Amino acid sequence: xxxxxxxxxxxxxxxxxxxxxxxxxxxxxxxxxxxxxxxxxxxxxxxxxxxxxxxxxxxxxxxxxxxxxxxxxxxxxxxxxxxxxxxxxxxxxxxxxxxxxxxxxxxxxxxxx
Amino acid sequence: xxxxxxxxxxxxxxxxxxxxxxxxxxxxxxxxxxxxxxxxxxxxxxxxxxxxxxxxxxxxxxxxxxxxxxxxxxxxxxxxxxxxxxxxxxxxxxxxxxxxxxxxxxxxxxxxx
Numbered sequence: 001x002x003x004x005x006x007x008x009x010x011x012x013x014x015x016x017x018x019x020x021x022x023x024x025x026x027x028x029x030x031x032x033x034x035x036x037x038x039x040x041x042x043x044x045x046x047x048x049x050x051x052x053x054x055x056x057x058x059x060x061x062x063x064x065x066x067x068x069x070x071x072x073x074x075x076x077x078x079x080x081x082x083x084x085x086x087x088x089x090x091x092x093x094x095x096x097x098x099x100x101x102x103x104x105x106x107x108x109x110x111x112x113x
Numbered sequence: 114x115x116x117x118x119x120x121x122x123x124x125x126x127x128x129x130x131x132x133x134x135x136x137x138x139x140x141x142x143x144x145x146x147x148x149x150x151x152x153x154x155x156x157x158x159x160x161x162x163x164x165x166x167x168x169x170x171x172x173x174x175x176x177x178x179x180x181x182x183x184x185x186x187x188x189x190x191x192x193x194x195x196x197x198x199x200x201x202x203x204x205x206x207x208x209x210x211x212x213x214x215x216x217x218x219x220x221x222x223x224x225x226x
Contacts, residue, residue, distance in 0.1 A: 035216075042117075042216040043157070043202060044216070045214070048213060102214065106156050107155070
């Protein structure tokens with residue numbers, strides 16, 4: 001089954017404690033991306049990657065890091081989480097075809113105390 | 114600066130009637146538009162898309178209309194069904210990087226039996 005998986009699905013942490021949210025896709029997609037969803041703001045792109053070792057900032061990259069060492073994996077790293085990073089996070093992937101639909105993971109709900 | 118706006122946070126319609134969800138954009142470089150549907154505790158899923166060279170695209174009960182001069186698009190659902198109750202996101206992309214999407218805030222559609 002074609003899918004994008006994220007772990008963990010729910011996470012409660014404290015300010016300053018480094019955490020990683022994993023994302024993996026089994027569709028051999030070149031393009032992967034991270035979004036955060038906040039009330040009244042919709043989905044905002046954090047970082048994206050067009051292929052292995054190629055990453056770039058999205059609209060709200062501050063406080064986040066990513067890496068793309070393998071095609072299937074695109075982890076999101078919060079080196080020093082802060083309460084304003086409390087949000088719902090989605091990973092997505094797609095092929096590199098104009099307008100090809102993005103497939104989203106189920107989401108990770110993060111609470112930073 | 115919200116380049117894609119969905120001005121109605123919520124919409125309630127009766128089963129069998131038409132649902133019309135609206136979306137406005139400001140970036141004239143956007144040339145591909147998509148609608149995603151999101152159920153609680155799930156990631157967004159692709160619904161329908163339209164290229165800027167068209168003004169209408171239909172898929173079953175779902176039709177998207179694009180008015181480029183007004184920078185406006187709308188999603189029509191006819192007839193509406195209770196299973197259509199979800200949050201609907203409008204998204205847009207520009208240029209060759211078709212996978213980089215800018216999302217609106219979302220509209221919560223409720224279809225009452």
